[in-house]
Amino acid sequence: MSKTRQRIAVIGAGVSGLTAAWLLAEEHEVHVFEAGDYAGGHTNTEYVDVGGRTWPVNTGFIVFNDWTYPNFMRLMERLGVPSEVSTMSFSVDSSTTGLQYNGTSLNTLFAQRKNLFNFSFLNMVREILRFNKETRADLVAGNIRSKETVGEYLNRNGYSRYFRNNYIVPMGAAIWSAPEIVLEQFPVHFFLQFFNNHGMLSVDDRPTWRVISGGSAQYVKAMMERLGERTYLNTPVQAVTRTESGVTVTANDQTHEFDQVIFGCHSDQALAMLTDPSEQEREILGAIPYQENDVVLHTDTRVLPDNSRAWAAWNYFIPKHSTEPVSVTYNMNILQNFDTAPETFCVTLNRTHDIAPDKVIKRFTYAHPVFTLDAVQAQERYEEIGNKNHTHFCGAYWFSGFHEDGVHSALRVAGDFGVEL
Numbered sequence: 001m002s003k004t005r006q007r008i009a010v011i012g013a014g015v016s017g018l019t020a021a022w023l024l025a026e027e028h029e030v031h032v033f034e035a036g037d038y039a040g041g042h043t044n045t046e047y048v049d050v051g052g053r054t055w056p057v058n059t060g061f062i063v064f065n066d067w068t069y070p071n072f073m074r075l076m077e078r079l080g081v082p083s084e085v086s087t088m089s090f091s092v093d094s095s096t097t098g099l100q101y102n103g104t105s106l107n108t109l110f111a112q113r114k115n116l117f118n119f120s121f122l123n124m125v126r127e128i129l130r131f132n133k134e135t136r137a138d139l140v141a142g143n144i145r146s147k148e149t150v151g152e153y154l155n156r157n158g159y160s161r162y163f164r165n166n167y168i169v170p171m172g173a174a175i176w177s178a179p180e181i182v183l184e185q186f187p188v189h190f191f192l193q194f195f196n197n198h199g200m201l202s203v204d205d206r207p208t209w210r211v212i213s214g215g216s217a218q219y220v221k222a223m224m225e226r227l228g229e230r231t232y233l234n235t236p237v238q239a240v241t242r243t244e245s246g247v248t249v250t251a252n253d254q255t256h257e258f259d260q261v262i263f264g265c266h267s268d269q270a271l272a273m274l275t276d277p278s279e280q281e282r283e284i285l286g287a288i289p290y291q292e293n294d295v296v297l298h299t300d301t302r303v304l305p306d307n308s309r310a311w312a313a314w315n316y317f318i319p320k321h322s323t324e325p326v327s328v329t330y331n332m333n334i335l336q337n338f339d340t341a342p343e344t345f346c347v348t349l350n351r352t353h354d355i356a357p358d359k360v361i362k363r364f365t366y367a368h369p370v371f372t373l374d375a376v377q378a379q380e381r382y383e384e385i386g387n388k389n390h391t392h393f394c395g396a397y398w399f400s401g402f403h404e405d406g407v408h409s410a411l412r413v414a415g416d417f418g419v420e421l
Contacts, residue, residue: 003418006259009033009249011237011273014041015061015403016394017264019075019410022223023419025230031258032227033251035236039224042403045215046297046362051342056215057332059297059347060366061403063088067207068197069404071411074421076212079222086211087334091312092170093305095320099166100310111309120162127163132201135192144189147373151184170316171200173326176401177293177349177368180322187376194400211336241275242389262392262413266290266367270393280384287378288397290367293325294350299343300359303329303351317351325350369397387416 006028010021013034021030038044042060049055063086064072076083091102101115102108115121134157138144144153150172154164172191173183192201199206212218224231232251239250240261247261263270271277271285304311313334317327332338332345348355352363369375379398386393392413399405411421 003027005029006417007031007257008260008262009247009256009258010262010264011240011249011270012041012263012265012395013039013231013233014264014395015043015406016396016410017041017262018220018223018227019407020262020264020392020394020413021227021231023410023414023421024417025226027419028417030227030230031256032231033235033237033249034231034233037234039227039231039233040217040220042366043216043220044364045217047215048297048345048361055338055341055345056217056336057297057345057347057361058211058216058336059295059362059364061216062086062330062332062335063209063211064403065198065207065209067199071407071421072404075407076219078421079219081219081222082213083210084213084337086209086337087313088209089312089314089334090171090174091305091310091315092166092318093310093315094166094318096318097166099318100305100307102305102310102312104312108309108312111305111307120160123160124163124167127159128167129203131159131163131168132203136196136201139192139196144192146189148188149184149373150186150188150191153188154184165318170318174314174316174328176371177326177328177366178291178370179324179326180319182291182370183326185373186371187373190371190376190400215336237273239275240273240391242391247390258390260390260392262394264394264410266395267369267393267397278385278389280381284378284381284385285393287372288375289370289372290397291370292365292367294352295364295366296348296352296355297361297364298346298348298355298359299361300346300355301344302356303346303348303354304331304344327351369401371401382412386412392416 008028008030010017010032013032021032024030044060045056045058047054048057089104093100101111110116169180173180195201235251237251241248247258249256267285267288304315313331315329327350329346329348333341394409394413396405398409
């Protein structure tokens, strides 16, 4: 693409849209349209005044690591945004059996001492070790079937229902904020590759997790120094129409002309805005759905495991039925190093009815991509619609659904303009 200065519309001020806009604004006239009342998308830090101090509590994007977030880390270096080491741990709390454990150490694994004599639990620990070994070997040997789901793989390899219900499915459901029954339909190669890349198929060889100092929104503030004047909040885009010469964007009933448009929003949102989607755009964007999750920032520790030895950074609550929405409580004091906080700040997905109203600080709704077999196949067709007809698409949904993926997809779009990080 020519390096001639262009007028570019970026729709969506999440990590993908902001990264693309920030990079391109050095050489082009970039305008960012955001439907919400803040820039950042899932990067949403709430500033809570408690005990004579303001606590910057993350409610969406929380942590990253030194293995699988290389582009995000480079971006933070460019922005001059500091980070610090975080603590990552995972617990399970079952509403059906009463099982509670935290996999960090032997003391927390057997938070309920009775599990020292629980054959099913001890067998699950053995199956975890077998799963880690066998799946790594299968990935290396190429033994993962291309159209096999997580549930089918577990069945084929004879893993117990106890292991499935109390370990691997809860962990996956927590990672992708997906209901258990949906998680079992994820492509197993996609699932295992992610686990392996993040050191989750190993007991001791794992990445170092980090958190942005002062809250994740610090990097958004740094980006706004360049983008602020041309970022329009509370400005939902109603329609995008392409012509031979450019793009017309209609927002708040006003039209704006641009040379190029970048959709930094969700796949379903992008498709809904296009007045003239191509057949490929309908097929590809339509194959990657999103799932909404109700999120509450609060201080009600009753949603953490009853046994405090089982408290972890991520606390997964197994619902009574696998069709129920995923429920995870993030202990932000652990994740953000709030060692002296007078309250335990929690962020809980899809369990609002169990949280005392007087403990609620704020509620949010976040949507996450759902990775079915069709969705993963659609990801591979990006070149059919990306950088075509004055139109570009970026978003974490093009890869694994996380912050690094949002940055990665933005770099792919920026590369079409000849711009690198």
